[in-house]
Amino acid sequence: MTETTPLAKGKAHGVKPLVKVEGVHKFFGEHHVLKGIDMTVAPGEVSVIIGPSGSGKSTLLRCINVLETISAGRIYVHDSLIGYREVNGKLHDLSTKHIAAQRREIGMVFQRFNLFPHKTALQNVIEAPTQVKRQSKAAAKLKALELLEMVGLSDRADFYPAQLSGGQQQRVAIARALAMEPELMLFDEPTSALDPELVGDVLEVMKDLAKSGMTMIVVTHEIGFAREVGDTLTFMDAGVVVESGNPREIIANPQHARTKEFLSRVL
Amino acid sequence: MTETTPLAKGKAHGVKPLVKVEGVHKFFGEHHVLKGIDMTVAPGEVSVIIGPSGSGKSTLLRCINVLETISAGRIYVHDSLIGYREVNGKLHDLSTKHIAAQRREIGMVFQRFNLFPHKTALQNVIEAPTQVKRQSKAAAKLKALELLEMVGLSDRADFYPAQLSGGQQQRVAIARALAMEPELMLFDEPTSALDPELVGDVLEVMKDLAKSGMTMIVVTHEIGFAREVGDTLTFMDAGVVVESGNPREIIANPQHARTKEFLSRVL
Amino acid sequence: MRSPLGGSQPAGGDIDLIKAVPVRHPGRWVGAAVIIIVLVLVAQSLVTNERFRWDIVGTYILDVLVIQGVGWTLILTVASMAIAIVLAILLAFMRQSDNPLFRYVAWVWVWFFRGTPIYTQLVFWGLVATLYPTIVLGVPFGPELLTVNTSILITAKVGAIVGLGLNESAYLAEIFRAGLKSVDNGQMEAAEALGMRRSKVMWRIVLPQAMRVIIPPTGNETIGMLKTTSLVLAVPFTLDLTFVTNTLANRTYEPIPLLIVAAIWYLIITSVLMVGQYFIEKHYGKGVDNVMKAPVMATAAVAAAHAKPTTGTDGSKEGGKE
Amino acid sequence: MRSPLGGSQPAGGDIDLIKAVPVRHPGRWVGAAVIIIVLVLVAQSLVTNERFRWDIVGTYILDVLVIQGVGWTLILTVASMAIAIVLAILLAFMRQSDNPLFRYVAWVWVWFFRGTPIYTQLVFWGLVATLYPTIVLGVPFGPELLTVNTSILITAKVGAIVGLGLNESAYLAEIFRAGLKSVDNGQMEAAEALGMRRSKVMWRIVLPQAMRVIIPPTGNETIGMLKTTSLVLAVPFTLDLTFVTNTLANRTYEPIPLLIVAAIWYLIITSVLMVGQYFIEKHYGKGVDNVMKAPVMATAAVAAAHAKPTTGTDGSKEGGKE
C-alpha cells in the first residue's frame, strides 16, 4: 500500500531534505488517522498532497506544525526534530518556547482561515511581524499593504473579518502567513473558498513564491496546480501515502488502483 | 451593464416563477453591495450563480433567506413577498413567526457550514425535522441516516463537528438542509471544502435532487456543474447581474467583456 | 537518524508509540514547593493555635441548631436562585427585544437591583408591611377588587426569598447576556435558516452553547448567594446558618470557633456545589471541550489498529456513491 | 406586484429605500404599559410616603461624613478589585498550566476563598495580629532573617483591602476561566502557528476576545464589591459609606432615610460604573458586535451610491493581478 516511489528533485539531486516525515502515526482516541506516513521535501520543492476527504491531509500538516502531537514516528524540519528533543535515544518534550521558535520558520494557511476577528485585515497581517519578529509598525504595515495588494485586497485593509466575504478572508489568511516570511509554507486548501478567477491569481502568487525558492507543502484539490507547479505529488488515502512521485507521471500513469480511481473522477 | 437576457426554461415555458428577485439593493453602512438585482427562478429550475469573490453572491442568497434585510426592492418566493407584508402599497415587517414559516420552505447550505458544535452529525441533521416539523425521533433518525449515507458519512454519524474534517462537515451541512425537504434549496459553494472525487459525488446528489424536481439556487465555482446541470447561469460582478441565460450559450459565447474575462481565466 | 519502524508498513510491524519525557520546569517546581510549604505552615498553625478552640468547634459542628441553620440556608439559596434564574432569562431576552420599552425596563431593573445594596433591599422587604399596611388590587382609579393585609402576604420567609431572588436576578441577567453574546452569530442564522422559531433557536441552539460560559459565573453567584443569605437578618429571618452561629457565639462569648463552624459548613456546601458545577460544565462542554485532543496511549488502541486492515476501508468513503 | 424601480439600472433611477412599518405587538405594549404603571405607582408611593422622611434624606445626602464615606468606599473598591484582577488572571493561567501542582493550588485557592464567607475572612484578617503577633521571614528550620510586628504590617486599611482582594480573586478567576473557554480553539492555533509565544497568544489574541464575555460578570463583581466593602467593619475599618450612614442612623433614630442616602450614593456610583462598562464592552466588541448589520438608511449613503459609477470598479478585484 505505501510502497514509496522514488521521491522528487530534492532527493534525486542529493540535496539535504528540508522536511522529513518518518513513519508518523496519529491516533485520535481509538481512531487511527495517520498510519505510518513517510515523506521528504527538499528545499525549494513544492510538494502537493491530494486525497479524498478525511484521508488525514490536514492532520498531517497540523502534525508538522506541532498543532497535534504525533503518536509515533519522527518529523524533522531542517534536520531538527519537530516537537521533541532526542537525548540518548530518548525523546523529551520541547518547551513551548522552543516549539514557538520552530513554528516561526513554518507558515500555515488554515482550511478554516482562523482570522483574528477583533483585528482588521491589516492588523491581522502585521500582528506576527510586529509581535514575534519585533518589526517596527511602519515597516510591517508597508509590507502588509504590499501583501494585501498582491492578493487583491488593498481596499479591504480596514475591514474586520466579519465584514469580508469567504474568499476575501481566505486571501487575508494567506497574506498573514506570508508576512512572517517563513522558510516553509503549509497550505491547507488555500483556494477552497475562491472563485476560479481568484484561484488563478492565488496560484499565480504561489507559483511566484515557488520560483523565489520557498518550500511549500500544499494540500489542494487543484490537480492543474499540482501538474504545473508541483515538484512532487503525494496521494493519500485513509491515513496512508498510497503513491508519491512526479506529478505529471502520476497523473498520466497512476500505479495504484485507488489513485487511478480517484484521478478518474477528477479529470 | 445589467441588461437582462431572456431567462431560462421556467419563464420560457410560461410557468409561474418560484423565486422572483426585483431590483434588490443592499447597503452595509456606506457599502453598496447589491445594486439592483433582478432574477427569476422557475419551479424545478437549477439556477447557478457565478462571479468573483466579493461580488455579492452570498449576500444575495442571504437576502432570499431573510438573513439580511434588503435596502430596496422585492423578493418573492411562491408569489409571497419575503420578509414583508404589503398592505395598500405600504410595507410592513413580518413577525418572526411568519418569517420562520417562510424559511421552512427554503433550505440553505452555508459557505462556512455553521454546524451546531454541541450536537453530533446525526443530531445536527434531525434537529429541524423533530423540532420544526415535529417528526418522531425514530422517523427523523431513519431519514437522517439515509441522508448521511447518501453523502458518504454513515460511519461518522456520532462524531461531533470538531471531530470531522472540513469536507465531512460540509457534507453534514448538506444533509442537514436536505432533511427539511424544502421546496427551494440555496447552496453557497457547497463543494468548496471537498476533494474533486467528493465534488463529483455531491454534484451527483444535487443532480438527482434537480431531477426529482427540486428548485435550487447554487453559488458555485464549478463551471462544469453549471454547464451540465444548470438551467440558467447568472454571472454577477460588483453587486450587479452582468449576464444571465442558458449556461452552455453563455459559456460558449459570453456577451460581456467582463464575463468573457472571468470565464477565460476559468476554462 | 534512526527509523523506529521496521518499515513503512504500519500494519506489519509494531507501532513504536512515542513516550516523551515531559518538559522539566525546575523554577515551577520550586514555586510549587514554596506554595506547599506555606499551605502546610498555615494549616499547621490553624490546627495548633489554641485560640481557634477546636474543642468548641467539635462541640457545635453537629449541633441541632446548626444543622437546622444549614437546612434553612440551603432552602433560601435554592429558592432564591430559582426565582433569580427564571427572572434573569426573562430579562436577558427582554434586553434583546424589539420593543424599546421592554429593553428599557430590563435595563432599569438591572440598574436598580444591582445599584442598591441587598441589605437595604431586604430591610425594605421587611418594612413593606410597615410602609404599606395593605395592598389593594383594583382597576386604577376604579373599584378595589381585593385588599390584602401585607403582613400576611409578605411573611419573613417570603420577604427573604423574594428579596434575594429579585436582587440576584439583576446580576444573573448580565451573566446570561454575556453568555448569549459568546455564541457565534452563524449558529443563530443556521438555526433560523432551518425555519426554527426564535424561542426554539434560543432554547435548543444558543442557550445550550452559551451555558459553557454561563455556568462558571453562575456558580460564583450561587456560592455567593449561600453567604448573602446571612443578610436575611434584615427582613428579619432568623434561622439561617450565620444567624444561628452568631447567636451561639453571643451566648458563649466564643466567636472564633463558631465562625469556624459556619465556615466549615459553607465550605462543605461549596464543595458539593463545585462538584455539581464540574459535571454541569462537562455536560454542556460536549462536542467542544471534551473532544479528544490527545491520543489515547492505551495499548488497546494500538491493538485495535493492528487488528484492522489498512486498506482504506475505514476511511469515510464507503457511502460516497449512492 | 409593482416594481418600485424605474428599471433594473440601479445607477439610473432613484433607489426606493424600504421603510417598512415595524411589526405591531399589542400584547407587548399592554405588558409594557402595565410595567410603566407599576413603576409610576411605586415611585409615587416612594415619594409621597412620609415614612421615608425625604427631608432627612436631603439633609444628609451631601453631608461631609457621607461624602468621605463615598470616597473611602471607592478607594476600597478600586484597590481590592485591582488586586483581585491581577490575582485572577494569574489563577486562570495557573488552571491551564501543565504543572499539576499549579493547577491544584489554583483550584484549592478558588475553593477556599469562594467557600468561606468573606465576613469570616475579614474577621481573620483583623485577627492576624492577634493570632500571629510577629511574622518571621527566614529559611525554614534555619536562621530568621526578618521579624515584623504584624500589627504594623497589617493595618486596618491593608487588612481590609487585602482581605477583599483575595476573596474576590477567587470569583474573578472563575469568570476569567469561562471567558478564556469562550474563545474558539482555532484562534490559539492560528496564533501559535505564527510562532507567537504562549504568553503573547494569551495577551494579544485570546484575552482581548475573551473580554467580551468577561466584562459583564466582572461588572457584576465590581458593583457587588462596592457593597461588600461595608463588611470591612469586621477588620475593623470604620470609614466606609455603610458604616457612616449606619452611625448617623443610630444617632438620629431614622434608619430608613439614611439607608436611602446610602442607596442613592450606591446607585450613583453604579450608574457611573455601568456607563464605563458600556464603553469597555463596546471597545472589546469591535469586529464582532459592532459590525454593521443593518443598512444605514441615511440619504448620504444613497447619495454616495448614486455618485459612484457601478461599473464594478468598487469591487475587490483591482489588485487581483500583480
Add this chain to the structure above:
Amino acid sequence: ALALTGCTDASQQPAPGSTASAGGAAAFDPTTAPKDEALIALLPAALKDKATLEIGSDTSYEPAEFLDKDGQTPVGYDIDMAKAIAATLGKKAVAHTADFPTILPKLGTVYDLGMSSFTITQERSKAVNFVSYFNAGTLWAVQKGNPNKITMDDLCGKKVGVQTGTVQEEPDVSDRSKACVAAGKPAIDIISLKNQTDITTRLVGGTIDAMAADSPITRNALANTGGKLEVLGDIYDSAEQGIAIAKNDLPLAEVIEKVMNKLITDGTYMKILEKWNNADGAIKTAVLNPAVSN
C-alpha cells in the same frame, strides 16, 4: 469649616430631640480622675510601660457606647468609665470601634479591656474574666398610650422586638414564649434585629407591639423618640454588666476590680453615670467574676 465644598454638615449638629448627648449640661471630664501609684504597681509587667489602655467596644449602643458627631470618636458612659480607669492607672484610654465578634478574641493582645455593656452570665464567664461595674435590668416599652393594650401578663402572640444576641432575646423573651406554648397559647413573635435603632423605629412605626431591652437603652430610646413611646411595667431581672478581660489575664482583672472600687468610693463613678442620665444603674461594689444566677 468644611473640608469639601458643597458638603453639608448636618452630622456635625446635635441630633434633634436628643437629650443625652456628649457635651451636655452635666459635662464632666473623667480623665481628671487622680492617678494611683499603688494600683499602678500591681499592673502586670507588660502593661506597666504602656502609655495607653486599649479598649474594644461595639459603638452602636447609645448611651453606653456610641459614636460622636464626627462618626469616628466613641463616647458614652462605658467610654468615660474607661477613661477614668486609664487615668487612675496613669494612662490614656484609646477606644476602638469594633464589630462584636472581634472584641473578645483580641483581648490580651490588641485590646486590654472590652467595654461594651457585656451582661455577665455563667456561660460567658467561662470564656472571659468579668469585673462588674453596672447594674442593668430589662425594661419594656410600647407605643405612647399603649394602643394595643399590651400587658406584661399577656404577651403571647404579640410581636416583640429584641436586639440580636441580648439576654432579652435569649433566655428572657424566648422563655416567655415557651411558656405561652406550654399554656396552649400562641408563641410570642420574636423580632430579633441587629440594631437597637431598628427596633425602636419599628415600635414607633407600629410593626411590632413592644420591645424589651436593657434599661439604659430603653430610657435612651424614650428620650430620643420625643414622647412617642412609653414604659411598660417595671425594671426586672437586674443583672450585672461587666468589663471583659482575657481569661488568662487574671492579674489585670484583679487590678481593674480594685480601680473600679476606688472610682466608686471617690465619686467619679457616680458623676459619670449622672452625666449620662443612668445613675439608677449604679452598683455598690465591683466584683471580679461575681456569682450569677443565670
